[in-house]
Amino acid sequence: MTHRTIAGLVALPLVLALVLVAWLVPLPYTIYSPGPTVNVLGSYRGSPIVSVQGHKAYRDGGELRMTTVSETTRDADLGLWTLLAAWVDKDDAIYPHSVAYPEADQTEKQDKQEGAVQMSTAQQDAVAAALEKLGYDVDRVAIAQVDKGAPASGKVKAGDLLLSVDGTRVTTPEEAVAAVQKVTPGDPVRLGLKRGGKTRTATVTTGTKKGKAYVGVALGSSYDFPFKVSIGINPAIGGPSAGLMMALSVYDTLTPGSLTGGAHVAGTGTIDADGDVGAIGGIQQKIPGAMHDGARLFLVPAANCQDVEGADHGDMRLVKVSTFNGALKAVETWAEDHDASLPTCGSGT
Amino acid sequence: MSMNDLTGDLDLDPALASAVLEIEAHVAADGWDQPARLYALVDTAQLVAAEPALASLMGLDESSAQGSLTPIEQDQLVPGERLEEVLQTTAWPEGVTGCAAVVERLVLPPGADGQIPEDPVAAEEFAREHPDRQEVRIVAGATRAGATYCALRLRSHDDDQDVLGGADLVPQLTQLLAATLADDEPDDPGGIDGAGEPEEP
Numbered sequence: 047m048t049h050r051t052i053a054g055l056v057a058l059p060l061v062l063a064l065v066l067v068a069w070l071v072p073l074p075y076t077i078y079s080p081g082p083t084v085n086v087l088g089s090y091r092g093s094p095i096v097s098v099q100g101h102k103a104y105r106d107g108g109e110l111r112m113t114t115v116s117e118t119t120r121d122a123d124l125g126l127w128t129l130l131a132a133w134v135d136k137d138d139a140i141y142p143h144s145v146a147y148p149e150a151d152q153t154e155k156q157d158k159q160e161g162a163v164q165m166s167t168a169q170q171d172a173v174a175a176a177l178e179k180l181g182y183d184v185d186r187v188a189i190a191q192v193d194k195g196a197p198a199s200g201k202v203k204a205g206d207l208l209l210s211v212d213g214t215r216v217t218t219p220e221e222a223v224a225a226v227q228k229v230t231p232g233d234p235v236r237l238g239l240k241r242g243g244k245t246r247t248a249t250v251t252t253g254t255k256k257g258k259a260y261v262g263v264a265l266g267s268s269y270d271f272p273f274k275v276s277i278g279i280n281p282a283i284g285g286p287s288a289g290l291m292m293a294l295s296v297y298d299t300l301t302p303g304s305l306t307g308g309a310h311v312a313g314t315g316t317i318d319a320d321g322d323v324g325a326i327g328g329i330q331q332k333i334p335g336a337m338h339d340g341a342r343l344f345l346v347p348a349a350n351c352q353d354v355e356g357a358d359h360g361d362m363r364l365v366k367v368s369t370f371n372g373a374l375k376a377v378e379t380w381a382e383d384h385d386a387s388l389p390t391c392g393s394g395t
Numbered sequence: 396m397s398m399n400d401l402t403g404d405l406d407l408d409p410a411l412a413s414a415v416l417e418i419e420a421h422v423a424a425d426g427w428d429q430p431a432r433l434y435a436l437v438d439t440a441q442l443v444a445a446e447p448a449l450a451s452l453m454g455l456d457e458s459s460a461q462g463s464l465t466p467i468e469q470d471q472l473v474p475g476e477r478l479e480e481v482l483q484t485t486a487w488p489e490g491v492t493g494c495a496a497v498v499e500r501l502v503l504p505p506g507a508d509g510q511i512p513e514d515p516v517a518a519e520e521f522a523r524e525h526p527d528r529q530e531v532r533i534v535a536g537a538t539r540a541g542a543t544y545c546a547l548r549l550r551s552h553d554d555d556q557d558v559l560g561g562a563d564l565v566p567q568l569t570q571l572l573a574a575t576l577a578d579d580e581p582d583d584p585g586g587i588d589g590a591g592e593p594e595e596p
Contacts, residue, residue, distance in 0.1 A: 133549075142561065142563070
């Protein structure tokens with residue numbers, strides 16, 4: 047090892063070994079902290095979040111709270127100080143960018159769009175799961191979003207159901223994309239739509255993208271329901287993780303009596319139309335958020351069980367759920383007797 | 396030893412991480428207000444082979460050596476000498492696989508950036524008086540293969556359970572460390588016949 051001291055360096059007193067640094071360069075980390083919770087049985091801007099047309103809605107109290115995580119954006123300038131502050135806050139978590147934002151090339155705007163599409167899809171899946179449980183079904187394709195200035199802009203709206211492309215019925219987003227790409231770029235395409243329960247046709251002149259025809263819409267799975275159920279949550283909230291809580295809220299709204307027996311329940315988890323509950327991120331932040339907002343029971347997706355180990359949940363009970371049926375049963379059992387035995391993730395619930 | 400790796404830092408070099416955490420625990424035992432320190436990290440197996448007597452004194456043998464790095468503390472830095480400057484004039488012999496440094500620092504919140512006096516003594520005083528300062532001990536390491544690891548301990552949360560570990564926490568420091576390991580040979584990317592060193596996956 048060659049190691050020489052710089053000539054002329056004045057030996058300073060020892061105390062100066064502790065030198066100030068500001069060190070403000072952005073670090074490639076993301077901070078998760080508890081975000082707001084939303085009672086899906088409640089209201090947003092004066093209107094019930096779950097609105098129903100064509101079926102009786104039973105507004106009979108209780109709370110079913112969806113939970114959120116506040117996440118720093120991929121472009122946020124997080125310095126060392128900010129990371130350290132998050133580290134010492136036990137409710138916050140720090141993740142490398144590569145974990146929080148696995149798609150390295152995506153922009154912040156694309157993250158938001160992705161979140162909006164996921165939320166829109168989750169809402170439809172939630173309604174489907176609830177109605178399925180109540181004995182209804184039917185698959186369709188939905189317009190999740192219309193790109194600004196896209197060929198379809200002004201003719202197609204987010205929330206429209208896409209029934210057919212050039213007269214051919216489509217039942218999945220993949221079929222719809224394939225059908226549009228069959229059109230010669232620049233030629234018009236007829237889109238069969240359903241908006242507000244009424245069918246209509248929109249003729250869109252296709253644009254060209256990578257040599258193929260496109261109309262500029264994002265598609266999600268959707269369903270043609272026998273009556274209208276919509277979920278009007280603050281559009282700032284994105285992502286798929288409220289699926290289960292929305293499904294329970296829709297079910298509760300469509301059935302007489304309070305599912306929770308008037309009590310406060312929170313939870314998280316994705317849901318699909320078959321009622322399967324899937325894992326989500328940030329459960330360590332969602333639990334304190336739910337506790338803070340008064341929940342007494344918290345639904346944990348079975349696949350997230352290892353993430354809640356050691357979580358401080360006070361006397362709020364954690365219950366493990368893997369299906370919509372299981373979640374309903376757990377909530378009903380708990381509503382009858384708050385000390386009832388419930389499926390748990392292991393020790394300490 | 397605490398192992399609070401940030402969830403998902405999967406591309407860590409476990410040998411480096413464990414050497415850094417070992418140094419962290421060792422230094423932490425001496426308490427705060429310590430001068431900066433510098434360590435060479437050598438492949439334990441090579442150390443056992445080259446210095447059997449020393450290795451046996453340290454309780455190392457072939458089986459404990461597998462894939463691990465042993466930190467060797469360098470002569471104490473001259474008090475007051477800035478580690479950043481020392482690193483700029485430091486190079487390592489071939490047998491050294493990596494290096495690590497320990498420094499205590501005051502870290503100020505983003506808002507303080509524009510208010511820090513230029514004079515170092517005034518700046519230090521400013522930092523010490525700042526109500527939101529974080530006093531942190533940083534142990535950072537780097538290897539020739541390009542791996543980095545940092546372990547941070549806050550004076551306000553001085554507990555083994557609260558040591559924060561991660562690959563990219565203090566890039567300024569790990570870059571300086573990595574530079575001391577860089578080859579001074581002229582760059583020869585890929586070799587003349589294009590069959591250069593295989594790239595790290």
